[in-house]
Amino acid sequence: MSEREIMEYDVIIVGAGPAGLSCAIRLKQLKPELMVAVIEKSSEIGAHILSGAVIEPEPLDRLLPGWREDPPPICIPAERDEIWLLSRDGKRRLPTPPQQKNHGNFIVSLGAMCAWLATRAEALEVDLFPGYAAAGIRYTEDGAVGGVIIGDMGVGRDGQPKDTYMQGIEIHAPLTVLCEGVRGHLSKQLIRRFELDRDSDPQTYGIGMKELWRVQPGKCKPGLVQHTTGWPLDSRIYGGSFIYHMDKDRIALGFVCGLDYTDPEFVPFEAFQQFKHHPMIRELLEGGEILSAGARAISEGGYQSLPKTEMPGALLIGDCAGTLNVPKIKGTHQAMKSGVLAAEHIADKGAAEGFDAKLRDSEVVRELYKVRNIRPAFYNGFWRGFLRAAIETVTAGKLPVTLPVHADDKSLARLDQGYTPPDRHWVERKLPPRDRLASVYFAATAHEEDQPIHLQILEPDICTTRCVAEYNNPCTRFCPANVYEMVDGNAGRTLQINAANCVHCKTCDIKDPYQIINWVTPEGGSGPNYQNM
Amino acid sequence: MKILVGIKRVVDYNVRVRVLPDGSGVDTDGVKMSVNPFDEIALEEALRIKEAGKAEEVIVVAAGGDECQQQLRTGLAMGADRAIQIQTGVPLQPLSVAGAFLKIIEREQPGLVILGKQAIDDDNSQTGQMLAALWDRPQATFASKLTLNDGSVTVVREVDVGLETIEIDLPAVITVDLRLNEPRFVKLPDIMKAKRKPLDVVPLEELGVSADSNLSVSHFAPPAQRAKGIMVEDAAQLVQELKNRGLI
Numbered sequence: 151m152s153e154r155e156i157m158e159y160d161v162i163i164v165g166a167g168p169a170g171l172s173c174a175i176r177l178k179q180l181k182p183e184l185m186v187a188v189i190e191k192s193s194e195i196g197a198h199i200l201s202g203a204v205i206e207p208e209p210l211d212r213l214l215p216g217w218r219e220d221p222p223p224i225c226i227p228a229e230r231d232e233i234w235l236l237s238r239d240g241k242r243r244l245p246t247p248p249q250q251k252n253h254g255n256f257i258v259s260l261g262a263m264c265a266w267l268a269t270r271a272e273a274l275e276v277d278l279f280p281g282y283a284a285a286g287i288r289y290t291e292d293g294a295v296g297g298v299i300i301g302d303m304g305v306g307r308d309g310q311p312k313d314t315y316m317q318g319i320e321i322h323a324p325l326t327v328l329c330e331g332v333r334g335h336l337s338k339q340l341i342r343r344f345e346l347d348r349d350s351d352p353q354t355y356g357i358g359m360k361e362l363w364r365v366q367p368g369k370c371k372p373g374l375v376q377h378t379t380g381w382p383l384d385s386r387i388y389g390g391s392f393i394y395h396m397d398k399d400r401i402a403l404g405f406v407c408g409l410d411y412t413d414p415e416f417v418p419f420e421a422f423q424q425f426k427h428h429p430m431i432r433e434l435l436e437g438g439e440i441l442s443a444g445a446r447a448i449s450e451g452g453y454q455s456l457p458k459t460e461m462p463g464a465l466l467i468g469d470c471a472g473t474l475n476v477p478k479i480k481g482t483h484q485a486m487k488s489g490v491l492a493a494e495h496i497a498d499k500g501a502a503e504g505f506d507a508k509l510r511d512s513e514v515v516r517e518l519y520k521v522r523n524i525r526p527a528f529y530n531g532f533w534r535g536f537l538r539a540a541i542e543t544v545t546a547g548k549l550p551v552t553l554p555v556h557a558d559d560k561s562l563a564r565l566d567q568g569y570t571p572p573d574r575h576w577v578e579r580k581l582p583p584r585d586r587l588a589s590v591y592f593a594a595t596a597h598e599e600d601q602p603i604h605l606q607i608l609e610p611d612i613c614t615t616r617c618v619a620e621y622n623n624p625c626t627r628f629c630p631a632n633v634y635e636m637v638d639g640n641a642g643r644t645l646q647i648n649a650a651n652c653v654h655c656k657t658c659d660i661k662d663p664y665q666i667i668n669w670v671t672p673e674g675g676s677g678p679n680y681q682n683m
Numbered sequence: 684m685k686i687l688v689g690i691k692r693v694v695d696y697n698v699r700v701r702v703l704p705d706g707s708g709v710d711t712d713g714v715k716m717s718v719n720p721f722d723e724i725a726l727e728e729a730l731r732i733k734e735a736g737k738a739e740e741v742i743v744v745a746a747g748g749d750e751c752q753q754q755l756r757t758g759l760a761m762g763a764d765r766a767i768q769i770q771t772g773v774p775l776q777p778l779s780v781a782g783a784f785l786k787i788i789e790r791e792q793p794g795l796v797i798l799g800k801q802a803i804d805d806d807n808s809q810t811g812q813m814l815a816a817l818w819d820r821p822q823a824t825f826a827s828k829l830t831l832n833d834g835s836v837t838v839v840r841e842v843d844v845g846l847e848t849i850e851i852d853l854p855a856v857i858t859v860d861l862r863l864n865e866p867r868f869v870k871l872p873d874i875m876k877a878k879r880k881p882l883d884v885v886p887l888e889e890l891g892v893s894a895d896s897n898l899s900v901s902h903f904a905p906p907a908q909r910a911k912g913i914m915v916e917d918a919a920q921l922v923q924e925l926k927n928r929g930l931i
Binding site for chain 1: 714865866
C-alpha cells in the first residue's frame with residue numbers, strides 16, 4: 151500500500167446531521183476564511199438520518215434567521231398534544247406534562263431538514279462530502295487527534311483489493327469535530343483512548359424504530375402530536391411510542407424501547423408491531439401504505455452519562471456525547487446548540503481546550519441537568535418511575551440527589567440461572583410489514599456484498615458456546631434488520647451475519663452482553679437510503 | 684480523438700419509486716437522484732480509452748435543467764475533462780435528445796460517442812440508436828467489450844441468442860451494457876478539482892432543436908398487487924382448485 155494522499159482543512163467535521171451541519175454553518179458565519187469540510191458516510195445527506203421528529207425552532211431562529219420564509223420541505227406546526235396510557239384493548243388519556251407541550255414547535259422530517267441545512271452550508275462554501283466514511287483517526291506525533299482517515303473502497307470480502315480499489319485519503323486538520331450520532335464508532339475509540347468517561351456514568355440507550363405511512367384520506371390530522379406508553383410493554387421495560395401527523399396524509403410513527411431490558415427473549419421490533427395493532431393505532435393505519443422504515447439507537451443517559459467532550463485536537467458534540475433530552479424525547483435542538491457552541495469556541499480559541507467547561511456551563515447541559523433523574527427513576531419499574539418523574543418535573547430537578555445511570559450490556563437475565571421470560575399475550579398481526587426482512591426492504595439499505603463484514607465479532611466462539619446457553623443469542627432478536635441468524639449447517643449451529651441488511655442503528659454494539667460486537671463503517675455510501683425520515 | 688459521453692440524471696437505483704396518486708407520474712419529490720448507472724459505465728470506458736493514450740479529451744454531456752449540473756460535476760470528478768449542459772426546462776423525449784446531441788457532435792467533432800444502453804427511469808433504449816441514424820454513422824449497442832483499432836472499433840454485443848462481435852468504422856455511436864466494466868470510485872481530492880473544470884451551459888433553443896414531442900404519456904400505474912395464494916394438501920386438491928378457477 152502506498153502512502154495515503156492528504157487533504158488539509160482547518161476543521162474537519164465527521165457526520166452531516168443537525169449537530170455537524172449547524173457547526174459547519176456557524177463556523178463559516180463567524181470566520182468565512184476557514185476551510186471547513188464535513189464528511190458523511192451515507193450516499194446523500196439525510197439518507198442515514200432517522201428521527202420522529204418534533205423540533206424546537208429556537209436554534210434555527212438563531213442560526214438562520216428568516217428560515218421560516220424558506221422552511222425545510224416537511225415542516226408542520228405542532229397543534230395539539232396527546233399522551234395516552236395504553237392497555238391491550240383500551241386507552242386512557244393522561245395529562246400532558248410540561249416537557250410534552252409542543253406549542254411553537256414543528257413536526258419535521260429530520261432527514262429532509264438536514265438536506266435543507268446542507269444547501270445552506272454549501273452556500274457558505276462548506277465542502278460537503280457525502281459517500282465517504284471516516285474509518286479511522288489520524289494521530290499527530292504527540293498523540294493528539296490530527297484528522298481522520300477515509301475508509302478504503304473496493305476491498306473484497308476476503309480483505310484483498312479488487313479492481314476498483316481506491317485507497318482512502320487522510321484528511322489532516324488541527325481540529326476534528328465528531329458528530330457521528332449515538333454510539334459513533336470513532337467516538338467509542340476516542341472515549342476509550344482518552345478515558346473521557348472516567349468521571350461519568352456509562353451511557354444508556356434506547357432503540358428507536360420508525361415507519362412513515364401514507365394513510366387513508368381523512369385519518370391524518372396535521373399537527374397532532376401523540377405519545378403513548380404502557381402496552382405492549384410490561385412495567386419492567388422502559389419505552390413508548392410517538393405518532394406525528396404530518397401533511398399529504400403522512401404519519402410518522404415509531405417506538406422506543408430502553409435497551410436496559412432484562413428479558414433475553416424480548417424482540418423490540420415485535421413490540422413496535424404489536425403497538426401498531428392496538429385498536430387506536432390500527433384504525434389509523436388500516437388501508438394505508440408504508441413509505442419508509444428504519445431504526446436507530448437513541449441516547450438516554452443525559453447529564454450523568456455525558457463524557458468529557460474535549461480531547462487534544464477534537465471535540466464531541468450532539469448525540470456522540472449524548473445530549474438528547476429524554477422526557478422531551480428531543481435531541482435535535484440540543485445537537486444544534488452544541489454544534490453552534492463548538493463553532494463559537496473554535497472561532498474564539500482555535501483549540502479544543504476549554505470546550506467541555508463551556509458546554510457544561512451552557513443551556514445545553516442546564517437542560518439535561520433539570521431532567522437528569524427522570525430516566526433512571528424507571529429502573530424500579532413503570533409506576534415507581536412515573537411517580538418519581540412527576541416529582542422531578544414538579545421540583546424542576548432541584549432535589550439534591552442525582553440517581554446513577556447503569557450500562558445496558560449488563561442487564562440481561564441469564565436463561566440458565568432460572569429466569570423465565572414472561573408470556574406477553576401478544577396478538578396476531580395483520581398490518582405490514584410482515585417481519586423484519588419485509589421492514590428492511592423499506593429502509594432501502596444497500597451494501598456491496600463483496601466487502602469485509604462491518605460487524606466485527608471479536609470472540610466468535612462465545613456465540614455457540616456460552617451465549618447460546620446463557621442468553622440464547624439475543625442478537626438474533628434485538629437487531630431490527632435480521633442481520634444476525636443462527637443457522638444449522640454441517641458444522642452444527644453457527645452465527646451467520648447478513649451484513650447487507652444492516653441499517654446502522656448500533657443496537658448490537660450496545661446491547662451485546664459480552665461486548666464482543668464492534669460496529670465499524672462499511673464502504674462509504676453503504677447503508678440505508680431513508681427518504682423523508 | 685475526442686470522446687463524447689452522454690449522461691442522464693435519473694432517480695437513484697436504490698430509491699423505492701412510488702406512483703403519484705393521480706397517476707400523472709412518479710413521485711420524485713425529495714428523492715435521491717444520480718447519474719444513470721449505464722452512463723457511469725460509458726464514462727468509465729471513455730476514461731480507460733483516454734488513459735490508454737487513444738483519446739485526448741473526454742467530454743460529458745447531459746440534457747436537462749440546472750439540477751443536472753450535479754451529475755455533470757460527478758462526471759468531471761470521475762475524470763472527464765469538460766462538461767456541457769444542454770439546458771432545457773422540460774423533460775425531453777429520446778428523439779429530441781438525439782437531435783440535441785447531434786448539434787453538439789457537429790460542434791465538437793468527436794471520434795467516438797458512448798452512451799448508456801438505456802436510462803433506468805424510462806427504460807427506452809432509443810437515444811443511442813436514433814443518434815446514430817440522425818448522424819448517419821454506424822452504431823454498436825449493448826456493448827460488453829470494446830477494442831479500438833486504427834479507424835474502427837471491434838465490439839462484442841450482448842444479444843438475446845448470446846454474444847455477437849462486429850467491427851464498425853469510426854466515428855460511431857456505442858451504447859454500453861452492464862458487463863463492460865465496473866466504474867471507478869471518485870477520490871475526494873478529485874471532487875474538489877472537478878469544481879474548477881469547465882462546464883458550459885447551452886440552451887436548447889441555441890442548438891435550433893425543438894422540445895416538441897409527438898408522444899405524450901397518458902397514465903402511470905403501479906404493477907397489479909399479487910393475489911394471495913393458498914396452500915393445498917395434495918395433487919387432488921390442486922386439480923380441484925385449478926378447475927374451480929376455470930384454469931383447466
